[in-house]
Amino acid sequence: MKPLFEVRDLVTGFGPVRVVDGVSFRVAAGETYALLGESGCGKSITALSLMRLLPDGGRVVSGSVQLGETDVLALPERDMRRVRGGQMAMIFQEPMLALNPVIKVGEQIGEALALHQGLAGQAARDAARGLLDAVGVPDAVRRLDSYPFELSGGLRQRMMIAMALAGRPQLLIADEPTTALDVTIQAQVLDVLRRLKAEQRMGMLLITHDLGVVAENADRVGVMYAGELVEEGMRDAFFSAPQHPYSRMLFEALPHTGDGGRLTTIPGQVPKLDGATRGCRFAPRCPFAIARCRAESPDWQELNDQRVRCHLAGALPARQERELTAHSVKQAGQQLLQVDGLKVHFPIRRGLIQRTVGHVRAVDGVSLDIQAGRTLALVGESGCGKTTVGKALLRLIEPTAGSIVLGGERITAKHASILRRQAQMVFQDPFSSLNPRMRVADILLEGMDALNVGAGSDRRDAVARLLHQVGLPDDAGGRYPHAFSGGQRQRIAIARALAVSPQLVICDEPTSALDVSVQAQILNLLKDLQDNLGLAYLFITHNLAVVDYLAHEVAVMYLGRIVEHGAATDVLRAPRHPYTQALVSAVPRIEPHDGAGIIRLAGDQPSPLNPPDGCHFNPRCPYASEVCRKTYPEQTELRNGHWVRCHWVAGQGFSAGRVD
């Protein structure tokens, strides 16, 4: 079959740096080709090279890009504008940044329609409505007159897709189309993309770092590393037997369900692309590397349905199944943290005298317990208030109501310093959580100085010990944060929290900004620290795989309240609340599974400013009944301390009882 789209030996350079180095692949009509790789491997630059939208300084050095009969790289810019959007279209990662905030979405789609189909006026409006219907936007007519800020993230991404489809492209390039979205919304958007591809027989180039997304959407997979394609194959073959050591290690770095063992990490970092590289680019990090790997760059080796660039292709030892060790079942220690009825309401002020006209109920009556040395995961979609809970616990946000008891002492504003000695926080973004103007040693010393931990003379030694503890080199203390990679920065942030020897560490999505292989390193570190120091974690995350790996207990939050709580295995293996069920089933999985049983949630999370009456979840719940719309459900006890707040579960014969 003649491919729709073919890239041959594409080389893109920024000055002397070859960011994309000899990439070749082809996409057939109706096929999804996934380009998989970690950040910095050149996959986005590949996409931009194809569209000829490279940022300043970037230049396609050589190679050819063939779309149907057209040689894309040879077109003059004038004709290229017709190709962009008309024959190949692109969806970007950040839907908020890709839509113009001051123009109604209808007009933005109309612009694309006018350009590529020559439609105007009512005809364009009808076509736009048709597009919105196609991408599954409810109430399409009204949505055409909305501004982007009025739409949720999922809707915005659908608008982007609608706009990309306006030119009836043959090829759709989707650059991390769902990375910024929550899992339930991600599932919706991916469904739309799959359906459209099948209906319109488009070719799709899906760029992502998420193996789960690849497994559920791709027909063929290409793995990129350091600007090169290192492996290519049909999806099933790739997932059952990845051939390149790098692909294998990516798989092994993923936390699996029910797995308590250590994750495989890839040592080192992606090499800088500026120097003349000799040999295989992965060799310095490859555990199987032989002398030949360092001297000679490997060529493509064919293996059945797969192609791989590795000298050892087919000769690698068989993959070892990681042994499944159960969680270290430490007996529940003493109660460390007890939170009762925590509420955080943000007043909304309007008018000249700043009258309070309402409250955003970010956190609305959350109760939690954490035992010493255990991990509680707080799970929920963005905007459900989980980060606010973490910050309110540390009194970084003053709670509106509720009591916090830490280590047997009730924490009030007066003895916040006790709290600060015992509880610390690790933040999501390692780039904004370290002051770029301070040296690492000063960052670590800051907490000790502020809380007067230890004698002044011992603190320097403490810094060296902390650096060692989190696996950083000894000379790291004298350097500035910019000298470190994302994973190393997160280690610094962890060391900073540990500096005052807390018993509880609140981890706010500590791995969501990191690549899979680095995430594995950080998760291993967190686990080791828990084993060695007896730390308790409040682990705030939306990533259920991580929860499975690390947490003993899970609390699921929806719109400021906990809707399900229990041991991690119970909640994740046998979720009872319809929301938890949807959340669990929406996570893209790499294991083969049938599409049946996947629960797709309709709509988005409502605003906490104006939550729905009755059960907050009722507008999206497939089982909602009359009572759900009227009253908020009480706790329904299941077994082993597993409880849910759901009328539907309560109606199934479990005894509903108030536990307060």
Place this chain on the structure above:
Amino acid sequence: MNSIQPVILWTDALIFALLAAVLALVWLIRRQEHLLAPWRVVAQRPMAMGSALVLGVFVVIGLLDSLHYRERLADSPADAPQYSVEVLSLFDALLSELRARPEKTYSAPLAMHLYAKEFVERDGATVRDYPRLQFGGAHLQHADARLPDIARRTLDGAMQGALAGLLLFAGLAGWQARRRQMTPGGWLATWSRGDLDWPGRTVVLVVAGMLMLTGVIVQLASGYHVLGTDKVGQDVLYISLKSIRTGLVIGTLTTLVTLPLAIGFGIAAGYFRGWVDDVIQYIYTVLNSIPGVLLIAAAVLIVQVYIESNPEQFDTAAARADIRLLALCLIMGVTSWTGLARLLRGESLKLRTLDYVEAARAFGVSNTRIISRHIFPNVFHLVLIAIVLDFSGLVLAEAVLSYVGVGVDPSMYSWGNMINGARLELAREPVVWWQLGAAFAFMFTLVLAANLFADSVRDAFDPRLGGRR
């Protein structure tokens, strides 16, 4: 027995305090890698280095002009010395030739005759003619010899400047070659290719150009009034050079007043928010809504009245003019901090929500410490950019204010006063253009150099421009 008595005017003291502060800052920056890196970028840009050299010349003149003294009167007794009421500076001493050659009134640049006709005695008869100048071209016998003389002096000056430049360059080449352990020829080859890690060609060319210009001016000035004379016959070149100090004082001391206000209020408003923010915002909204000229005029008048009612506190005319200059700096500082404060408020609002500030708060670090360690270092680049950009604006503002009549003391040399003085003469036929032209040329050079330098500084500190330059 001293033949001079040093005089330290208020602005002198502040200028040297500022110089010390800048040196301390340089020392601090040299030790901090993250602060040093952008300056390295600045040092690698030809445009920045060229304008920095021009600025440097202005600054040196300003500093020389800030070392004041009074001469002992020749006939005063040795045991109770009396000093002249005239306050001179080291720069005056260097330019004594220019200073002490007054003509009667206007004369055009490089002229040997006055600009106005007068009755002169010639051969026993009184005729109305352009009289000869007392000093300008006095060495010439005949008017025909003027142009060849000017050409010769120009050529001589250029040659001398070029020679000095060559000598300096040879010295530089020898020193650099030894330091880098190359032959001087090898270093010259690298230099001419522009392969040095600093913009060698630009620096050498700018220095050579300035030396040649200096040579020409020195040569011409010994025989002529290079930029003519003003209404009272004073050399315009001298006035222009003396005005440099005034411009620099206005540009720098005002910033010194602005900075604490802008940094303090701006960061406080952004960091604390709430009522602090409200109060500060009201203050600067109110301040911004009053026309600045009105405030400045009122303040200058108050100071003027104070000086006149307390003459015993100011023993010389220079001290009186100086205190008025200082007052002008103060009031201009008070009215011009709002822009930077607003900028810093916005930036602090953003910084306070960043995770590292939250992390510090989670440790219970005090607010002052958070501001000094986390907020201030991260807005410092904005402050720096604002200083350099504001400088040129303030120099121009001085000219406008002096023109309006609420600027510096009329007896003080300043470009604004020069323009003010030249204003009426523009209507004359033929026009007296050199006063205005000289003020314009000097101000233009200073402001252009400052702006070009500021541009480079801003680019170097702008993280978005990062790698590409």
